[in-house]
Amino acid sequence: MLTHEQVMAALSHVQDPELGRDLVALNMIRDLKIKEDSIAFTLVLTIAACPLRHHMAEDARKQLLKLPGIQHVHIEFGAMTSEERKTTLGSVKPQLPKLNAMNRIGRVLSVMSGKGGVGKSSVTAMLAVELARRGEKVGILDADITGASMPKIFGLPGGGLRGGEQGMLPAITSLGIRVVSSNLMLMEEDAAVAWRGPMIAGMIQKFWDDVLWGKLDTLLIDLPPGTSDATITVMQSLPVKGVFLVTTPQQLSGLVVRKAANLLQRLDIPILGVIENMSYFRCPDTDKNHAIFGPSHAHEIAEHCNTSVVTRLPIDPQVTELCDQGRVEEVHLPEMEALASHLQVERESPGK
Ligand SMILES: Nc1ncnc2c1ncn2[C@@H]1O[C@H](COP(=O)(O)OP(=O)(O)O)[C@@H](O)[C@H]1O
Ligand SMILES: [Mg+2]
Incomplete structure (x- = not known):
């Protein structure tokens, strides 16, 4: 036997x-x-x-x-x-890579979604902008290595990362947001690079420990959609304090979001709440909200993930236009301002 x-x-x-x-x-x-x-x-x-x-x-x-x-x-x-x-x-949990001795990083927050195209990167960028407007020192680590979009959203030119004696220096936006992205390392935005899983994980770790972030109040991490290797690397090897889940009303079943939520639960990482993007359109003539993509499912999805809806963002042509033109720092969205204020209060008086 x-x-x-x-x-x-x-x-x-x-x-x-x-x-x-x-x-x-x-x-x-x-x-x-x-x-x-x-x-x-x-x-x-x-x-x-x-x-x-x-x-x-x-x-x-x-x-x-x-x-x-x-x-x-x-x-x-x-x-x-x-x-x-x-x-x-x-x-x-792998040992946390050693952070460059010159860095002081306050809190690390991440933005996740079940599928692509829901506006996750735009939301990450807009949140960074609002926090920076409130005087926070903000960094963005673009962990979407193969679909990096931060340089485009902020209008940063390729080749914007310089190496110094003590590490890699982030690109800096007009508002002083420090951005690190794989696209900044390539001369041409669309240059095709064949990335394998371990290379992606290695790059994310480098972005954490080889970059001279300096002193940051908040580091936001943008992720590729779903629960890919990059997401698992981030969640397992970086000290992520909490994650926002971005959805849209088109997401009927919420199944993919639940999968993301399950991964976070398995790794003991708090879900900070659901952000429903492209939730409605506010007609400028009548001031009425229209559910262009159908009724909201945000509350159902949030309930399934044991969390709440933190905000519902409108479909706003200024977002599409400014984000696509690299001018996200000119976007003003009251809902995003409210979310940033809330996060700022939380940072200043944790536990409240
Ligand atoms: N609230 C919004 N209103 C209008 N357009 C939006 C909004 N959020 C995102 N977009 C647009 O949707 C597209 C996809 O957004 P993106 O942030 O790249 O999505 P993801 O990172 O989830 O793939 C972009 O063209 C962006 O400008
Ligand atoms: Mg994206």
Whole structure:
């Protein structure tokens, strides 16, 4: 009969694709029972609703059925307590890359979305602008390495990053926002670069520890859509304090947003709330709001993600025009001003 060790060895070939470690290292295998031709165990998930549970169970089943004489595999699901989850995550979190000794970074906030084109980068940029207008020292780390759009939104020329003795210097916008983006390193905005996963992760880490950010009150991180490798790298290796989820009314099911929310929950990173973008159009003639893209689902989505709606931003032609022309620093959106004020108060009196 197979031994406990042989079975665990087989299970150590099964990975949790989001956490990048195997099920044994993550202490997810419990109550292992081995009989003549069958194996049963409980797969203890980081969160009960883990979207990867069937995927991991199938991989485990396949591995175990390869063992000599095994005909049946029975897997039950369990969930870690929040204490267990913290311990497990602590053991898989890579050491935080060393921040350049000259840097002082106050808080790191990130903006995430289920899919692309919802205005995530525009929202990140507009939020940075409003915080800068309030006197904060703001940086933007563009972690959307393959779809970098910050230079375009701020009208920054390619080749805007210079290397100094002590590190890479960010590009600086008119309002003094420090921007680091892969596009700034290329001479031509559209230059095609073939990026592989590890290169993306390496670049994001470099943006964190090789850049001379100086003293920042807030560092905002723009991400590619969804739960790609870049997002997982950011969430696992940078000290992200909280994340805004950007949606639009067209997002009917909210399924992709929930996937993003699940990842954050698994990694114990707080969701600061849902920002519904392109929520309505305010007719300048009548001052009435029109739901151009259909009724809002922001509250439903927020509820599913155990969070609230922090703001609903209108469809505003000045946003499209100014963002697309590199003039985001001229945008004025009252809803964004309110959000920035709220964030500023929170920074100045944390815990309130
Ligand atoms: N509230 C808004 N009103 C009008 N246009 C918007 C608004 N938000 C974003 N846009 C436009 O939508 C497009 C996609 O925005 P972008 O920020 O690049 O999305 P993402 O980063 O989610 O892919 C851009 O052309 C942008 O100018
Ligand atoms: Mg974007």
